[in-house]
Amino acid sequence: MTELDKTIRGNADAAVGTAKAAAPKRRPRKKTPRAASPAAECEKAETPAATAQGDATTGGTAVPKPEEGAPGEGIVAEVLESIGGLGEELMETAGRVRSHSFVNIAGNLLSAARDLLTLDYYGRRLGELSLKDRSGEVDEFGLDERYWAKIQPLYEFLFYKYWRVALKGLANVPVKGRAILVANHAGTFAFDGVMLRVAVQNEHTAKRDVRFLVEDFIYHLPFAGTFMNRIGGVRACQENAERLLERGTAIATFPEGIQGVGKLFHDRYKLQRFGRGGVTKLAIRTKSPIVPVAIIGNEEIYPLLGKITRFAEPFGVPYIPLTPTFPWLGPLGLVPAPVKWAIHFGRPIDYSKYPVDSADDTVLVNKLTENLRARIQQMVVELLGERRSLFRG
């Protein structure tokens, strides 16, 4: 239709142009129709005001008045002709427009309608829709760059605007090479992994990628596991972590695991046991430095008042959270609180002085793990001490 509009407008402009060209320049166009018709001449005679006006105009332009005569009649004929031509042209255009609209558009509509009736059409549309924001290639852990690019603004909004994350000691994250970021875990939906990813990807000098390890149970669930994979999450297990570290990737892990996510509100910022020390074993075995990370704010976005474990099993989740808003407000109750976050990256801990086989030394591993937990706990307490207001930091 826009094409058509252009044609029509173009034709109209051309018509005006011809009319202008055809009309004598010496005389304003207003005058010409009057001069053209004898009736107008009578009118002119009858209404002195009009005559006066006409005179004033002609006087203003200081050109000879068009009296009845051969040159004047010639102009009139010319104008008439041009008007007639214009009309013809207009008729022609209109005809063209009509033919466009009634034949072509109807034809297009018909074929579109016919297309709508085929199953193939829906298949094609569905196929296009299902892969609209997806890249053809994913990395070996299923990260889809295009999908991440699409979803990133949402997390950036949460990071910069909603939780206004304050960062401290980001330079402690190594610029390159393997590194394990170990942080406290909370927040029911575990936003902390993605927030760490955004922090290091956007704010660190090396803009490096951080892959966060994700709880097992997520992968039992439909949608959640797939989503986590696409945005860069990796299932938490030794094999995956080792593979990532061997590639020189930085990983973020939350050794409190599900115990950390499911902390009740009155237990917030009390770091739970670090599993069975898997993270320390990993660091010793792969000779990777551990960067202790303390996060505050994340433990208050979903104040967990209680949890129901009884009916959770059919949903494939470890518990159903009870917060001041969920499930009472339905899905709306899942909106996290706009608490101000702060993340402190501590100085890296070097484990390379321990021989690789000491990863099997349970006593040593337990001691190191407990030291690590205590250190992060202390960092959390320090950050909390610095905080003046829950919402303003």
Add this chain to the structure above:
Amino acid sequence: MAPQTTRGERRPPAARDRVVAITGAFGFIGTNLLKYLDADQNYSRIVAIDIKKPAAPMERMRFYKVDLTHPASDAELIRIFKEEKVDTVVHLAFLGNPQHNLQWAHELEVIGTLKALTACAYSGVGKFLMWSVTMVYGAHPSNPNFLTEAHPKRGAPGVSFVNDKLEAENEALTFAAKHPETIVTVLRTCTILGPTVNNVVTGALSRNPVPVLMGFDPLFQFVHEVDVVDAFKLALDHDFPGDFNIVGDGVMPLSTVLKLAGKVPLPLPYPVAKRIFSAVWSAQFTHVPPGFLDYFRYLWVADGGKARSRMKFTPKYSTKEALLNFVGTQRLRHVHLID
């Protein structure tokens, strides 16, 4: 059952003069491996063992018809191996597609492998090479992204197609521990794609729409048929005791697989799909057992690092290339440009 030589005269002894017996010789891998070996001067004789007759005679092939589900087939195998002075056995008598006759399938795959192993022990065969599938690891949400050979093989609950292969594989590895003089190699392939192969996945990819499980988009990996045959040839030419995953490079989400194959996904919630597949399986309308659904839900990607470093096996086709090659051939076949 006299040996059916395809040609009367004896060939001059080749450089290494090896004699290879292939069980299940006219299955997919067997047929292609036979052609490959027939062209190699190092192999003086190829003993083909199957219940089917060969489609075309080959110069150095000798065909024996042996049914591994027959109770006396082990004695027969011993006789053949001794008579032909077989030094290597390639055991490929496995099913490419799940069967409804579970007992027969068990008899063939598990007991058949046992018989082949026994025959090797009693006829002094120095090398036993067998085929398995990465499905034996099982699809579990607790799987790491890449399953190495060291990872426990957990099988698939209720899918005897997979569990039989796992049992057969375990028998071979137990045999290897008991008979250190015999080199036992297990080549575990992931889903094979290519112009001529026919299996569960090629079956699923040739209909439209393809049922998928709502909310699950597991990563898939494929290996091209050419690479599989290459891997077997490599393991025949050289000695690599142990088990190896034979996989193509790269992974691809199921949704992308369907997109590239030009298929429409039909998402079904898992409980619904499970009921439908159970019903259809019980009615014997499909060869896909309901337990297979887990392979479309969870990860079961294997790591090919060991084959790469030890066997120096480098797949010529990546996962994506194998899929595209398969899809391209399907299209040519669709318009009858090729058979």
